[in-house]
Amino acid sequence: MQNTTSKKATIKGSYHHGDLRSSLLEAAKAMLSESGIEGLSLRKLADRVGVSRTAPYHHFKDKNELLCAIAQEGFDHWHSNAERILAQTDISNREKYHQFFQSYIGYAAENPEMYDLMFGRTIWKQNSATKDLRAIAYPSFQRQVEMTKKWQEQGLMSPQEDTLRLAQVTWGTMHGIARLLIDGIYADRSHIEEMCTCAVNLFIREPD
Amino acid sequence: MQNTTSKKATIKGSYHHGDLRSSLLEAAKAMLSESGIEGLSLRKLADRVGVSRTAPYHHFKDKNELLCAIAQEGFDHWHSNAERILAQTDISNREKYHQFFQSYIGYAAENPEMYDLMFGRTIWKQNSATKDLRAIAYPSFQRQVEMTKKWQEQGLMSPQEDTLRLAQVTWGTMHGIARLLIDGIYADRSHIEEMCTCAVNLFIREPD
DNA sequence: CCACACATCTTGACAGCGTCAAAATAAGAC
DNA sequence: GTCTTATTTTGACGCTGTCAAGATGTGTGG
The missing domain is CATH 1.10.357.10 (Tetracycline Repressor, domain 2)
Structure with a gap:
């Protein structure tokens, strides 16, 4: 639907990325249905969203917590x-x-x-x-x-x-x-x- | 039961290790029931049997083939x-x-x-x-x-x-x-x- | 008995993974 | 405008599967 930039502009009161957490969740769900749990890596996810490898760790304690959220x-x-x-x-x-x-x-x-x-x-x-x-x-x-x-x-x-x-x-x-x-x-x-x-x-x- | 050394002595007509293939299978089954598929790594398996990391590759094309054999x-x-x-x-x-x-x-x-x-x-x-x-x-x-x-x-x-x-x-x-x-x-x-x-x-x- | 061929095993290397520590950066509060 | 705090990045570590190349032992043909 809308990309992250528009979201950032919409919400506006946000930090560097806009709202990384929901962007990560969205991308993660897409990756999940594309390539399964095994194909879902935090590094590729971060890359897809356009942030560094460890950025997701400030929104999810670890991979397990991300999976649980999905x-x-x-x-x-x-x-x-x-x-x-x-x-x-x-x-x-x-x-x-x-x-x-x-x-x-x-x-x-x-x-x-x-x-x-x-x-x-x-x-x-x-x-x-x-x-x-x-x-x-x-x-x-x-x-x-x-x-x-x-x-x-x-x-x-x-x-x-x-x-x-x-x-x-x-x-x-x-x-x-x-x-x-x-x-x-x-x-x-x-x-x-x-x-x-x-x-x-x-x-x-x-x-x- | 018996360790690999005794097997080597028994079969005798074997190469370096005795019969690595069945030793690997035996150890892999043990590791599987101990720590599951996720806990079964080829490197730990090789270590457990006492060979180098890549030795198993001469008996199983890859990890998948080992799992299928089990x-x-x-x-x-x-x-x-x-x-x-x-x-x-x-x-x-x-x-x-x-x-x-x-x-x-x-x-x-x-x-x-x-x-x-x-x-x-x-x-x-x-x-x-x-x-x-x-x-x-x-x-x-x-x-x-x-x-x-x-x-x-x-x-x-x-x-x-x-x-x-x-x-x-x-x-x-x-x-x-x-x-x-x-x-x-x-x-x-x-x-x-x-x-x-x-x-x-x-x-x-x-x-x- | 010796040399050659082959099966077997090892060492080195590479890319990928999850995750931690420390440094850098940006935002909001006072 | 400075300071605290939230957010992000860079660097690093150990783990994984697997490939390439070299070393080593075994059985066979001469």
């Missing part, structure tokens, strides 16, 4: 996606769940590198997630559990199963299919719809 | 595991599937770094898998599809679903749960059994 935006984006689907009132619960499921896989397929960052080992494996990121990510699963409970009460899902386990299994399925897709293992983008339908058939009981 | 051994290990379970004749089909499912998750939980290597993006994302690795990994899913077909015929799984999609979804579920576990996301080792039971309940129809 992931945060990813969660924001996905959450608004999910809310929009779940807020619908003119479709059946089954259809709503189907859309939710497919939209989750779709988000992963369309933003593979972002999804990998949000739900991959880079951040979560060695507990390197920022407090801010945790504050957005943790409620994400909590909501999944609550929704599962509601779906059970509505007779959409088996009421016999423990809610937490059911939520883990159903989310695990979405996560697994997403990962198979984005890692290019035995699954193809063109099969997304059929896979989702199949999964929903297994999880959702027929309406009475 | 993954191969992982597939071998898992396959023998799976065969043993599926060969049982004294238990019900349902129980057999349950054991298979739980054993898959168990393997991932007990060998998290190996699982990540075998089914993670490091190898598969940019099609960097060796021919040899492909020759072991691809039939692995093929077998999953064949088993799914058999389970459908036996009335264990829904015969209405397309076999390939069903195989993708059920394997996706195993893969997803495994990943949530080993990446430390919203799932705990102590819940493995319950999660597996829940998943099996969803996938397997009650016996008539």
Whole structure:
């Protein structure tokens, strides 16, 4: 959209660069989707924005903090996606769940590198997630559990199963299919719809 | 077990080191399970085996080829595991599937770094898998599809679903749960059994 | 038995990475 | 207008994967 110069002119009350932090985030997101987490180096990022190698360190403690900040935006984006689907009132619960499921896989397929960052080992494996990121990510699963409970009460899902386990299994399925897709293992983008339908058939009981 | 010196003495008809290749593989597997893919560097590996930094390059074209060779051994290990379970004749089909499912998750939980290597993006994302690795990994899913077909015929799984999609979804579920576990996301080792039971309940129809 | 060919291993080098310390620069406050 | 503070840069260190060239040991053909 607009370049950094115009931003500088707009905000004006800023320091040397304008606002390096958001410029870095913007460029980093672009680099992420272009070349993945492995291809995102702080040096190339700084170069792209036009500052020296160590300039980013005054806005992010280290690379991990930058990655967490990017992931945060990813969660924001996905959450608004999910809310929009779940807020619908003119479709059946089954259809709503189907859309939710497919939209989750779709988000992963369309933003593979972002999804990998949000739900991959880079951040979560060695507990390197920022407090801010945790504050957005943790409620994400909590909501999944609550929704599962509601779906059970509505007779959409088996009421016999423990809610937490059911939520883990159903989310695990979405996560697994997403990962198979984005890692290019035995699954193809063109099969997304059929896979989702199949999964929903297994999880959702027929309406009475 | 035995150190390289004794191996050298045993095999004897070898060159400078004995057999560097298998020593490297052995040490690399140890380093992998100790500190993960990220912690496995060729230089530290060479140091550990007691050779110079570039010695490994005469046995593996590059790091990727070494990783593929390790993954191969992982597939071998898992396959023998799976065969043993599926060969049982004294238990019900349902129980057999349950054991298979739980054993898959168990393997991932007990060998998290190996699982990540075998089914993670490091190898598969940019099609960097060796021919040899492909020759072991691809039939692995093929077998999953064949088993799914058999389970459908036996009335264990829904015969209405397309076999390939069903195989993708059920394997996706195993893969997803495994990943949530080993990446430390919203799932705990102590819940493995319950999660597996829940998943099996969803996938397997009650016996008539 | 010796020389030659070859497999194997080592040393040196290069570019890239994340990150720290110290110096330079610009902005806002008094 | 000076001073404090925020921001940015330059220099450096150790780590990484990998290539080129040299050194060394092994097995083979004469």
